[in-house]
Amino acid sequence: MMNNNLFKRVTDRIDSYRDAMIELQIGLCAIPAIGPENGGDGELLKADFLKKRLIDLGFKNFQHYNAQDQRVTSGTRPNFVTIIEGQNKSRFVWIITHLDIVPPGEIKLWSHDPYSAYVKNGHLFGRGAEDNQQDMVASIFAAKAILDEGLTTPNSIGLGFIADEETSGRTGLHHVMAVNDKLFGHDDLIIIPDSGNSQGSLIEIAEKSMLWMKIKTTGKQCHASKPQLGNNAFVAASHLVTRLSELKKLFPKSNPLYDPPASTFEATKKEPNVGNVNTIPGEDIFYIDCRVLPDYRLDDVVEAINLIAGKIENKFQVNIEISPVFYLQSPPPTPPDSPVVIALQEAIRNVYNLKAFAGGVGAGTLASYFRRKGFPAAVWSKSSLNAHQPDESCPIDNMLGDAKVFAHIFLQN
Secondary structure, eight states: OOHHHHHHHHHHHHHHHHHHHHHHHHHHSSSOOOOOGGOOBBHHHHHHHHHHHHHHHTTEEEEEEEOOTTTTTEEOOOOOOEEEEEEEEEEEEEEEOOOOOOOOGGGOOOSSOOOOOOOTEEESSSSSTTTTHHHHHHHHHHHHHHHHOOOSSSEEEEEEEESSSSTTTTHHHHHHHHHHSSOTTTTSEEEEEEEBBBBBOOEEEEEOEEEEEEEEEEOOETTOOOGGSSOOOOHHHHHHHHHGHHHHHHOOOOOOTSSSSSSSEEEEEOOOOOOOOTTESSEEEEEEEEEEEETSOHHHHHHHHHHHHHHHHHHOEEEEEEEEEEEEOOOOOOOOTTHHHHHHHHHHHHHOOOOOOOEEEOOOOHHHHHHHHTTOOEOOOOOSOOOSOOOOOOHHEEEEHHHHHHHHHHHHH
């Protein structure tokens, strides 16, 4: 049973941290941590800043699982955990957040410098403010409240700070679990606070399969005034983009567990082709992001894309090269009656006065790595759903409220 007086002491502590939580958020936003696939130099500066702040806040026990990556200046992609021992030293409550962010996109769409965070109308604005710093900061100050109250929790506490979540994950959690396959236990409560809904009532237990494809179309470059001398790769690629809408009909199943309920196939990133208006491009590159219901094999999706591309090749006399950027077949869902889901439901009911439910999403999170190895991880946060958008923000009250949810779970038996 939860000791309500004890929990009240902890929540009062968390409320007293409001200004410190804002300060840490602003400091984190000021250090871009973008992976090399997205044109950045990695997460090391942000990780170093965060660890120093954690030490200042009273955290002492750290373990590092850095991965080598020669694509970044430091050669290092940082992953680390900090641990607070509880009465049970072999069972942990884990809160795992990620260090990296996505690029800001079109700067002109932002109201302010995305890396200079600010507070307005009870929200904190800046790239990474919601994804994933809202709950990174919340987890830190939930654990700090336990430390400052001098409490020993029933289970041990683990906070993980992971690189490379926004891209492949190979130098992030995948690397950590390969280096130390005993770090996480199957009886641990593993929470990934990286998705949710605006009410805080969704506990994500299932994710769609993820497939990112790079599609390169090669034609023949020439002067735009004499198109007969060339072969417009951009035009062919544009026709391919529209033809790829056929994937929705080829893979039509729907499942109300997921939001959205159907598989999605979206053309996204496009690389520059020619640098001037009066040249017909001989090469064009774009990418497609597929979020596929687990009913379907990703190999079948790849085959369908190749068949569609083959028709475009024949029609426009171009060459189309298709290569996977990210490929993750969805693992089995976390059982809705697993201990971590029940613990979250109890904490959410206590803090937010809500009856939380288990569901699925189209986004991909670190939970998929755990589920592939049989760990019943759950994904939860009270989210404003503006990650990856201009003027990304999080309500300050969400940081405080989510910290209280985590603290409640720390105190549960």
